């Protein structure tokens with residue numbers, strides 16, 4: 001990344017961080033329906049990967065997917081309005097926090113069933129391969145998904161069919177409350193499984209946006225060239241608990257402190273200053289992010305409630321009848 005690209009990535013991460021904080025505050029004000037799984041701390045995975053993708057590539061995320069939706073073009077206002085069940089929300093209030101989707105920018109959804117979207121990403125990659133478009137699909141998932149059958153099924157089929165799909169694990173060390181290390185036979189839950197499927201398995205500092213961009217760009221080039229899938233394990237940490245129900249008191253204080261010191265925004269800021277970007281320029285990016293999210297909160301709050309008569313619109317597809325018959 002050159003300084004301008006890194007500054008843009010920094011600003012995008014700053015916007016996501018502030019949006020997640022706003023989601024947290026709005027929940028406490030009783031304005032967010034249901035729960036939320038915030039991605040504060042994991043911004044560099046989404047922003048770094050997105051910087052390496054083409055606009056027409058496909059992205060699949062989990063219920064912890066606000067950062068991926070925003071990295072792929074959803075605005076903070078659309079996301080916050082969706083969390084607040086407004087008609088102006090990203091999915092017109094039919095998705096909520098766990099299902100942010102923006103098909104027009106290739107963000108093909110956030111999925112609440114752990115591991116379920118990995119075979120779907122393989123399917124999207126298969127479609128791209130059949131059409132010869134050199135698009136790739138990327139599935140982001142948590143460390144917990146690596147112990148789910150669908151992870152292994154998707155990897156095997158993707159390897160056998162040499163599909164242009166990247167499996168990007170956000171290893172934040174914990175599942176819902178359980179440390180991944182307590183229930184996994186290998187130290188690196190994603191990367192250590194790659195050799196079993198004959199695909200490259202790499203580990204990257206998931207808090208370093210430049211390192212993530214480098215790794216994804218390299219693996220994406222391979223996939224587009226027809227060399228098949230890869231597995232990338234991005235080591236990272238969530239700042240909040242698993243969901244709104246979780247104060248995360250089970251995490252050792254020194255571990256939390258160590259990761260807070262390895263914050264993706266601080267790392268990017270340090271790199272910018274090393275590159276000679278003046279601190280005032282970085283501060284301006286922070287101010288723009290703050291102002292954008294403040295405006296987004298107000299606009300989202302002002303959005304109308306959905307009209308009950310639209311409850312069944314945009315819900316059903318024709319099941320592919322048009323092309324099947």
Ligand SMILES: Cc1ncc(C[n+]2csc(CCOP(=O)(O)OP(=O)(O)O)c2C)c(N)n1
Pocket residue numbers: 062064112113114115141142143144145146172174175176242
């Ligand atoms: C198949 C399935 N089993 C259990 C759950 C309940 N559940 C929701 S999130 C979660 C933890 C997943 O952890 P991880 O994959 O590490 O993702 P993270 O939440 O850390 O991003 C669990 C067990 C679920 N949604 N789906």
Ligand SMILES: [Mg+2]
Pocket residue numbers: 142143144170171172173174175
């Ligand atoms: Mg996890």
